[in-house]
Amino acid sequence: MARSTSSATARTASRTARGRMPISATGNKRDGERGFTLVELLAVLAIMGIAAAAVLFAMPSQSTEARSAAARFASAAEAARDSAIxxxxxxxxRVDRTGYRFERWEGGAWTPLSRKPLQPVAWPEGVTTRIDPAGERIRFDATGxxxxxxxxLSAGGVTARVTIDAGGEVTLVA
Structure with missing residues (x-):
């Protein structure tokens, strides 16, 4: 029968045979153990994600350009109708490929307007326009x-439509 070595008095290797227990003091790492911890890497990734999201939301896309330009034009058309009344x-x-401007019929001729809210407006870059039916002016008479x-209005494959009916009602379909 073999002797058990699991007792409290069992013989073990000498202290010199066992060697020293590896202890890593702060700043005292060996070359192979240098690097970043998982927490540090996750913190950097979180900061980069937040920064990328902030940049993405700060840059206007062309799809929002068409919609916002259409909304501004619809508001301006309503202001022109109200001004006529x-x-x-x-x-x-007057709408063209560069933007739109306002005129008032005075003394038998169209006179350009330049006071707020009826100031000339340029279309944002990348926005194209088409008017149906094509004509010189969108006119509101004194009764609206x-x-x-x-x-x-189109930009980046997205279109928005502003319609003005015979009653002077302005409708935005974005």
């Missing part, structure tokens, strides 16, 4: 009635 004088919007028109 308040002044009891026809107001027109208009010549019916549809203005289509």
């Amino acid at each position: 308040l002044a009891s004088a026809p107001v027109a919007i 009635l208009a010549n019916p028109v549809s203005v289509l």
Whole structure:
């Protein structure tokens, strides 16, 4: 029968045979053990993700450009209609590929307007327009009635439409 070595008095190797227990003091690592901890890497990834999201949301996309340009144009058309009613004088919007501007019928001729909110506006870069039916002016008479028109704004494959009916009602379909 073999002797058991699991007792409290069992013989073990000498202290010199066992060697020293490896202890790593702060800043005293060997070359192969240098690097970043998992917590440090996750913190850096979280910071990079937050920064990337902030940049992404700060940059306007072309799809939002078309929609926001259409919303601004619809608001401007409503302001032109209201101005025509308040002044009891026809107001027109001239739309072209660069932007739109406002005019008022005074003294037998169209006079450009340049006061807020009827200031000339340039389309944002990348926005294209199409007017149906094509014509010189979108006119609002002194009672707010208009010549019916549809203005289509496109950017980045996204389109938005502003329609003005004969009653002067402005509708945005984005």
